[in-house]
Amino acid sequence: MKYAAWLNAYLLAKPGATTDFKEEWQWQRYSVGGKLFAALMHPSDKYDPAYAEKDLLNLKCDPMLAELLRKEHAAVLPGFYIDKRCWNAVDLDGDLSEDALKCMIDDSYRLVFAKLTKKLQQEIMQANA
Numbered sequence: 001m002k003y004a005a006w007l008n009a010y011l012l013a014k015p016g017a018t019t020d021f022k023e024e025w026q027w028q029r030y031s032v033g034g035k036l037f038a039a040l041m042h043p044s045d046k047y048d049p050a051y052a053e054k055d056l057l058n059l060k061c062d063p064m065l066a067e068l069l070r071k072e073h074a075a076v077l078p079g080f081y082i083d084k085r086c087w088n089a090v091d092l093d094g095d096l097s098e099d100a101l102k103c104m105i106d107d108s109y110r111l112v113f114a115k116l117t118k119k120l121q122q123e124i125m126q127a128n129a
Contacts, residue, residue, distance in 0.1 A: 007057070007092075010102065011038055014109045016124035025081075033120045036060075037112040038105060043080060051080050055092040057101075058082055059108040073100070 011017060011030045014037075019030050030038040039058040043051045056077075061069065063085050069076045075094020079087025090096055090104065113121065 007040075010105060014105075015128040016113075017109075032109060032113055033116040033124065035112045035115065037108045039082075041080065047080075050077055051089065056080050056089045057092055057105075058087050058089050059104050060111045061086060061088045061104065061107060062111065065107075069104070076104075 008019075008028075012019060014030075014032060016032045017030055017037075018032070019028060021028050026041060028040040029036055030040075037060055041056050041058070043054065043056065045052045058079050066078075066086060066088050069088060070078065073094070073096050075091040075096040077089045077091065078084035080089040088104070090101060092101075113124075116124075
């Protein structure tokens with residue numbers, strides 16, 4: 001996986017970000033305020049060939065932008081095993097640039113953070129101040 005060196009640190013550098021490993025799914029999940037904003041996975045060959053044996057990062061995305069990103073980048077697929085309207089799966093060995101991936105991560109975090117209660121948002125920001 002070409003992004004391994006910085007990806008985990010980048011995801012966890014987001015204010016209030018936490019991570020856990022969902023054993024039954026084999027997903028490394030990243031959350032803010034208890035809500036998922038990213039998930040790393042490597043689906044086995046029993047899944048659709050578009051996803052099988054790939055290092056993927058699921059990211060939340062505005063539905064209109066999600067479609068556009070899929071059309072522009074071969075490495076951006078509909079979300080894996082999650083709502084495909086507002087989640088994308090990025091093939092981390094694909095052709096997406098580091099800057100584009102960081103932008104997608106930032107957008108995912110912002111979308112999820114914005115849905116948290118104002119009180120929780122303030123607590124997270126104060127804890128990171």
